[in-house]
Structure formats: C-alpha cells, structure tokens
Amino acid sequence: MAKTLKETLAGMIPKLREERKTLIKEHGADKISEVSVAQAIGGMRGVKGMVCDTSVVEPDQGLIIRGKPIMKIKDKIPEEIFWLLITGKLPTEDELKLLQKELNAFGEVPAYIWKVLKAMPKTSHPMAMLDTAILAMEHESSFRKRYTEGMKKEDYWEPALEDAMKIIATIHSIAAGVYRIRYKKGPIIEPKPKLDWSANYTHMLGLPPKKGETAKMMRLYLTLHTDHEGGNVSANTCHTVGSALSDPFYAVSAGLNGLAGPLHGLANQECLNWVLQTMEKFGGAPSEQEIRDYAWETLNSGKVIPGYGHAVLRVTDPRFTAFNAFGREYMKKDPVFQTVDRVFRIVPEVLKEHGKAKNPWPNVDAGSGALLYYYGLKEFEYYTVLFSVSRSLGMLSQLVLNRAMGTAITRPKSVSTEWLINTVKK
Ligand code: CMX
Numbered sequence: 001m002a003k004t005l006k007e008t009l010a011g012m013i014p015k016l017r018e019e020r021k022t023l024i025k026e027h028g029a030d031k032i033s034e035v036s037v038a039q040a041i042g043g044m045r046g047v048k049g050m051v052c053d054t055s056v057v058e059p060d061q062g063l064i065i066r067g068k069p070i071m072k073i074k075d076k077i078p079e080e081i082f083w084l085l086i087t088g089k090l091p092t093e094d095e096l097k098l099l100q101k102e103l104n105a106f107g108e109v110p111a112y113i114w115k116v117l118k119a120m121p122k123t124s125h126p127m128a129m130l131d132t133a134i135l136a137m138e139h140e141s142s143f144r145k146r147y148t149e150g151m152k153k154e155d156y157w158e159p160a161l162e163d164a165m166k167i168i169a170t171i172h173s174i175a176a177g178v179y180r181i182r183y184k185k186g187p188i189i190e191p192k193p194k195l196d197w198s199a200n201y202t203h204m205l206g207l208p209p210k211k212g213e214t215a216k217m218m219r220l221y222l223t224l225h226t227d228h229e230g231g232n233v234s235a236n237t238c239h240t241v242g243s244a245l246s247d248p249f250y251a252v253s254a255g256l257n258g259l260a261g262p263l264h265g266l267a268n269q270e271c272l273n274w275v276l277q278t279m280e281k282f283g284g285a286p287s288e289q290e291i292r293d294y295a296w297e298t299l300n301s302g303k304v305i306p307g308y309g310h311a312v313l314r315v316t317d318p319r320f321t322a323f324n325a326f327g328r329e330y331m332k333k334d335p336v337f338q339t340v341d342r343v344f345r346i347v348p349e350v351l352k353e354h355g356k357a358k359n360p361w362p363n364v365d366a367g368s369g370a371l372l373y374y375y376g377l378k379e380f381e382y383y384t385v386l387f388s389v390s391r392s393l394g395m396l397s398q399l400v401l402n403r404a405m406g407t408a409i410t411r412p413k414s415v416s417t418e419w420l421i422n423t424v425k426k
Contacts, residue, residue: 052230176204227394272369307366
C-alpha cells in the first residue's frame, strides 16, 4: 500500500540524521570553502557555508532537482516536484493521489484572511497582500502550538510538515483571491476538488482558458519556479527565520518578502515592463537596433536590464529556454513574445560589451512575463505572486528537511570594516 508523504519522510529520517552525525564526527574540521574580503563585502557570493539537499544550481547547467535536470522534469506537475524535493524520488501514481487528497483536506482558507486582504489599501502591492495573508495565517500553526505545549527536537519536523501542507494547500487560493480583490475581478472563486494544484490556481484566477493552453502554461510556470538551491535571498531568508524555530508561516512570509525585491523575484514584473516600454517607445515590436539603443540607454542611466544576469548561473537559464520553447509553440506571432525573443538575441551582446555583468544571459524572469501577458494576465505587478506560489514548495521542502535533520540556528560571524582593514594589513 502506498505511504503518505509523512510516512515516507519518517522512514528516511534515521538515515539522514545518521549521515549528518557521521559527517560531523568524522569530517567536522575539513575545509570546504575559503572567504575573501571581496566575498565578505560582496554578498558572500560563492562562499559554501550552508547545506541544501533539495536542489543544486550548476553554473554551466542550471537547476538540478534531486539529480534531475529541470528540463527532464519540466512536464511534471508541481505536486510531483514537491514530493521529489522532500523525498528525492518522484511519487508513484498512488503516492501522488494520497498527497493531493491530503492537500485537499487542508484546503480551506480561514474567513479572516479575506477580511484582512479586503481591509488593505486598494493600491497595495499584490506581494504585500500575499505576504500579509500568509503571516496572518500563522494563527493556524501546528508547529507553534506543539512547541508551546512542549515538544522534543526529534519531533519538530512533524508539525513543520503539517504547517507546510496547510500553506501549500491554501497559498494558491489566497494568491488567486489577491488577484481578484486587488484588480476588482469579481467574487472569489472556490477551488474544485477534482482539479490538481496548478489547474485549480488557473481556475481560481478566472483567466480565459484559451482551449486549455492557459492551464498548460501555468503548470509549466509553477513547475519551473519551485526551487533554486538554498543560497538565494528567499530560500536563505526562509531558512534563517525557520532556524530560529519561528514556525513555517513566519518563515515563508519572510522568504516571500525577499522574493519581492527587484533584484530577485520582482525582476519578472520589471522585465515585462522593460519590454513593453521598448514597444511603447518604438511604436510596436522594436527592431534589433532599437533594442540595442534602448539597452544602452538603460545601462547608461545606471539601471540594470531586468531578467539578465545571475549570481550563480553562467549560461542561459534552462527555465528561460523552456518558456521560450513554449512561446514558440503557442504564440510565435505575438508581438510581445517576438520582442522578448529579439531582446534575447541582442541584450547578451550588449551586456558583454558593457563588460560588468559576469553572466550576460537571460535568467528565469526574462521570458515568463510575455506568456502570462498573452494568456490575459496583464497586471504585471502580480507576476511575483505566481513565482511565490511556486517557490513556497521549495522553501517549505527545505524547511521541513532542516527540522527533520535538526539543523542549527543560523548565526554566521560578522566582522567590522576596521577589522578587515587591520587584518589585511597583517
Ligand atoms: N544589467 C546591468 N548590469 C548588471 C546586470 C544586468 N542585468 N547584471 C549584473 N550587472 C552588474 C551588477 O549590477 C554589478 O555592477 P556593480 O559592479 O556596479 O555593482 C556587476 O554587473 C557585477 O554583477 P554580477 O556579479 O554579474 O551579478 P551579481 O551576482 O552581483 O547580481 C543579479 C546578480 C541577478 C542581482 C544581477 O545580475 C541583476 O541585477 N540582474 C537584473 C535583475 C534580475 O534579473 N534579477 C533576477 C534574478 C533571478 C531571480 O532571483 O529571480
């Protein structure tokens, strides 16, 4: 008989804990990284100082989830990826059904969440609305309740997983509600128990179905954005907050606040904005020369070109490639898509010539906006909310595994500039 996610994880935990204990005992003093002054000042780029088992990002390959390159699993549904992130294996059909059944059982959004969202200013950013709703839902935390009652460290993972399920089961409904409230799209749409997670999200947003293509695009979007190892701002923030044993609602809300930054997840809203600005300036899909001129204008005014560059990647992000392939299949004549495609041919050249960005290639945010726009989601301030719904799967998988393995509170040592100056003098 198929096991639930909780039973499967329970079976994995003794080995995971043993592995970690042995590593510390036998190799605790081995060095895995050195830190230069530039790294300490420059956002710790490249410093290996944390552990994340759900996925790795190879500079020359991109995202690999539990040993599987993202392009090989891009057609899986997000629930399958969630199971993979936590257990290291894709679920069987029965395991997937069990997971979906459990998620459905947790799927009701408390009524106070809608009141909180409706009470917010009419012009609130959709990310502020989503993050506030997740924080308000902290009231439902099993982790906090069990911790207050007195719980052994070995058991932390159980209520952490339960909270994770509560968040995943509702975040798409909340996110769809944010869309409908913020943009006055009419009443909240209830989920349909028969639909899977991403199909339900599409349904609750109330977008035109376009012969099922909208749901297909959303599934791809939600599968591609789930995780991107542990050091990015949102994952790292969620991890740090969770390491203080703040419950998963606090931790995920904090992580999403990081995703709302324009150098991170908000780049997708900025990116489509940039593309539409070129179209407005040049009265339609711009020529290659016009894109080149506009890219230089952006750089010369001291701004970044959104959707390009990456802290780890040194090739075109495979997730961009997947979106681009989808666009070519379903909307190759769309002027916004054509502009994104043309930008992809020109901007890397410009960034190379500019000579600053270590990676001139597009990241995940460069192309997704054109697809969303084509399928009727024109409010690009909302785009990071979609990213968030998907990324909650990665953040929560990492958090649950960390509670299962008893990961310590995060507390790196900071040094003062004076200390740096005195140390380099020596
Ligand atoms: N346009 C212009 N300049 C860029 C650039 C871009 N797209 N990407 C990097 N640079 C610049 C940096 O600002 C930096 O300049 P300074 O030396 O003046 O500070 C220099 O090139 C070196 O930066 P880097 O080492 O190549 O990149 P970082 O690791 O510091 O930053 C990132 C990575 C993503 C923040 C940066 O490439 C960027 O700002 N890109 C645009 C925003 C974006 O698309 N963010 C989304 C990333 C994906 C995600 O997290 O969702």
